[in-house]
Amino acid sequence: xxxGIVTQTYQAKIYVTLRPSVLDPAGTAVQTGFKQLGYDNVGxxxxxxxxxxxxxxxxxxxxxxxxxxxxxxxxxxxxxxxxRFDLQVALVAGAAA
Amino acid sequence: xxxxxxxxxxxxxxxxVVLVTRDLLKQPTRMVWHQExxxxxxxxxxxxxxxxxxxxxxxxxxxxxxxxxxATMAHAEQGKLVLGICNGFQVLTESGLLPGxxxxxxxxxxxxxxxxxxxxxTDLPWxxxxxxxxxxxxxxxxxxxxxxxxxxxLRELQANQQILFRYCxxxxxxxxxxxxxxxxxxxxxxxxxxxxxxxxxxxxxxASDPTLGYTDGLALFQGVLKSLALxxxxx
Numbered sequence: 001x002x003x004g005i006v007t008q009t010y011q012a013k014i015y016v017t018l019r020p021s022v023l024d025p026a027g028t029a030v031q032t033g034f035k036q037l038g039y040d041n042v043g044x045x046x047x048x049x050x051x052x053x054x055x056x057x058x059x060x061x062x063x064x065x066x067x068x069x070x071x072x073x074x075x076x077x078x079x080x081x082x083x084r085f086d087l088q089v090a091l092v093a094g095a096a097a
Numbered sequence: 098x099x100x101x102x103x104x105x106x107x108x109x110x111x112x113x114v115v116l117v118t119r120d121l122l123k124q125p126t127r128m129v130w131h132q133e134x135x136x137x138x139x140x141x142x143x144x145x146x147x148x149x150x151x152x153x154x155x156x157x158x159x160x161x162x163x164x165x166x167x168a169t170m171a172h173a174e175q176g177k178l179v180l181g182i183c184n185g186f187q188v189l190t191e192s193g194l195l196p197g198x199x200x201x202x203x204x205x206x207x208x209x210x211x212x213x214x215x216x217x218x219t220d221l222p223w224x225x226x227x228x229x230x231x232x233x234x235x236x237x238x239x240x241x242x243x244x245x246x247x248x249x250x251l252r253e254l255q256a257n258q259q260i261l262f263r264y265c266x267x268x269x270x271x272x273x274x275x276x277x278x279x280x281x282x283x284x285x286x287x288x289x290x291x292x293x294x295x296x297x298x299x300x301x302x303x304a305s306d307p308t309l310g311y312t313d314g315l316a317l318f319q320g321v322l323k324s325l326a327l328x329x330x331x332x
Contacts, residue, residue, distance in 0.1 A: 022245055023279065025205050074162075077155055077191065079198040080245055 203279025
């Protein structure tokens, strides 16, 4: 029996981080906070963004390509930020675990 | 000469600009809602300060995709004049009309102050009413005004004379102490390669009305009027 292409929902977990060359004064402030709490063994802190979203696509390659474009166009500013993401098939609500 | 001032949800310096161009300089001015697509009647587009779209994600990141900004990009490509002030500067860097980016101030504070700024170039419509190396006092009010660009872009800006304003001491020296927000090269304002698109963190529109006590910003708008009048005369 032939099955047509089934569209699949993928969940992307996206991490946007400041490029190493860009100063992160907020990270430095948090590091100072830890020092004041008595943690004198904490190294440099960099603060980034974490974004979750879902896309429906024919296959993982198509989903990955689209998420990559979305990161480049809007979620990250390539002048100051880097990004990476993990992709996995989204669990359907109500499905047996 | 017709001015248009873009209005995004969250813009809050739009009326200040209108007060200068319409009330002080007596030029036809209209406010352009962010959903508008036709701005072909305008000679000059001003992107005002504020917190467009709540500054969500990054300052200016979402405004960039608005219909009015798409129209502004086409306007700029035709060589027409565009000025971005504060949040407007952030929108211009996000949209790629100007190079670099504006990130959190070095000391994390939102800075609301009046600072001396040196005019680095005076052969552009925007800056021609100033004297070379003139030191002017302009208000700043921003949390993300630290100009960043990679070393290659900085060299290009320098080589092409795209840096228009630098933070300086009251006597005009560009020093680290005179840098309020950590901007690379004390950069307060730049233009694109062609010189028709300008972005700056200081607010010239808030230093134009004599009632407010400071008028060093007015020359910026007067310079534009002068060049447009000349253009009209030769056209």
